[in-house]
Amino acid sequence: MDFILSLLAGGFSALLEYLSAHVIACLVPAFFIAGAISVFLDPYIVTKYFGSKVNPFVSYSIASISGFILAVCSCTVLPLFAGIYKRGGGIGPAVTFLYSGPAISILAVSLSAGVLGYDIGIARAIFAIIFSILIGLIMAYLFRKDKPDTAQQITSLPADTAAKRPLYQTLIYFGSLIAILIFASAKNIPVFLLALLVLLFCLWRFFNMSQIKEWLSETWRFVKLIFPWLVGGIFIAGVLKTLIPADFITSYVGSNNPVSNLIASLSGALLYFATLTEVPIVKAFVDLGMAKGPALALLLAGPAVSLPGFLVIRKILGNRKALTYIGLVIISSSLAGFIFGIF
Template sequence: MIFLDNFMALFLESAPWLLLGLVMAGLLKVFVPMSWMNQQLGGHGLKSTVKAALFGAPLPLCSCGVIPAAIGLRRAGASKAATTSFLVSTPETGVDSISVSYVLLGPFMAIVRPIAAMSSAILAGLLVGKEEKQVVSGSENTSIEGCCSQSVAPVTSGSSCCSSRTSKPSEGVLKKTQAGLVYAATEMLDDTAVWLVTGLVFAALIQTYVPDGFLASWGNGLLAMLVMMMISVPMYICATASTPVAAGLLLAGVAPGAVLVFMLAGPATNIATLGVVAKELGKRALVGYLGGVLGGALIFGYLVDIAVMHFNIAIVPQIGPEHELTPVWLTVSTGALLGLLMVISITKKITVRMMKAPKCCS
């Protein structure tokens, strides 16, 4: 019963942000030209990776909402490196989480947090981009969604076969918006629904069966950071929602460096995100993704502890009354809508598989 309560609480908490991410992904597909996206984020070098990190850092999307948005970027022409950078920086920080960090954790952590998030995002993007460069041999960079591999008529300069299919000059804004929303609620959700539910189940299990004082009992040092990392990987927590937890850990005596590891690794390495990365970018990219996120978190956690000790920086968390991030009516309505869409998506998948399954008897 407690598990179901935790699962429902997590689902309702993430529903508004997940729907926001789906809507952004759908609108991105129909409104952003393929040629522009390829120009900005299609490269494999440092420039596009940094752009993606800067683009994603201020967005108020959590670990749930960033998944469809990142897939939308990838399918709009972004490289694996840029997609990875965006996928890491967006859930680890944001204008909302920075403001909450300033209130609850103080100015030092509010400044360090986005810097560490963007740095780990760039590191992860470069690691994935290094693998991508080795794989790309002139054909993979034109097969993001497979549409360009189909037989299509030649297109005019400045566009691609993908962009010509999704954007017609004669279409109005309203029609494009409708097409983007339909895409988000069907094809995009079909690709993420199972992993999102899986991530929420793992998070609910941890909330239910991991004791409240377990994290705080490990205290300081590298071991504390590793424990925080191991616990954070399967968790399903947003950057903003992780801030009060981080403040509680600081009050319990956990070192600032270990707390920073928790705030970086938690939002970016949940089961749902890792599953989508493996599916959309490949298993080799998943290794680079984890290396960048976890390696960056450990490096900055270590540096923060050194800075706090060397410069005698006082970090005094203050936990006030908790406030809901979204109104109750919005949480419930978006949760109901998302649940209905997920049921339709998963039911459709099961039906298709059953129809394709070979029959033992004629």
């Protein structure tokens, strides 16, 4: 009984610490940005450039950074990937988006930086972009003779209602949101309040009430979709921190070497991490002695692939392509972690 109580105490302690330290300053602004991206940036403009006939420089560049633009997470990237590939998108840009998307969403980057440090948050985004492009290019070369099941290309672009707003208004609006996120996390109250005033001015001058309601509704959708899983993940991380001996972590992933990074990548590929739950779980492992290199490897591999995710990817791509993709994810995540751990 005492053992169970200690596990529960560890879970609740981690939950209270996390909620008090990160939710208001980090996660709440990120939810509002994700909602704004979802409402005011047309995703079709991005996915339009994933077609196999598009210039590779354009398609791979957009695919590697579109996770930030689209605010995708690990629970939404799979159906988007399926839609891109089945509608004629090249396999290279499609898997580039699949690997990079969840790792560089505004929620993933801001939460990783806020909880684990700006170095690992920035490294997560940079390595996800670089290795996602490499994986996409390798997949495109290996399976260059294969064709998607359908040849329907994404060629037409529907009218973009958001395009009627002048660009400077959109830039000021998103700039104020990003400034709120940055300076709230940095606890710079004067600049945070200034950014908040700019945001309120934007809402008053540039948007009508129906648009504001739509933004708030989409933000709330993200909260309902992600926050319950995140709370559960934080609680589990606290339990694991209480349950797992520190010497167990230090023995296997406590140093930066190829084997420890490979173990972390394999663990990420086998386990299932609901949206953003990988961050508090990795934080628990870091507190127990996990080195930063394996921590990054786990952060990169976890959202990109899992056993449930493999079943979906296998259904879309087939066994050969799915296994190749997963192997490349594990290798690239291990290499990224090892490189990051050196510096």
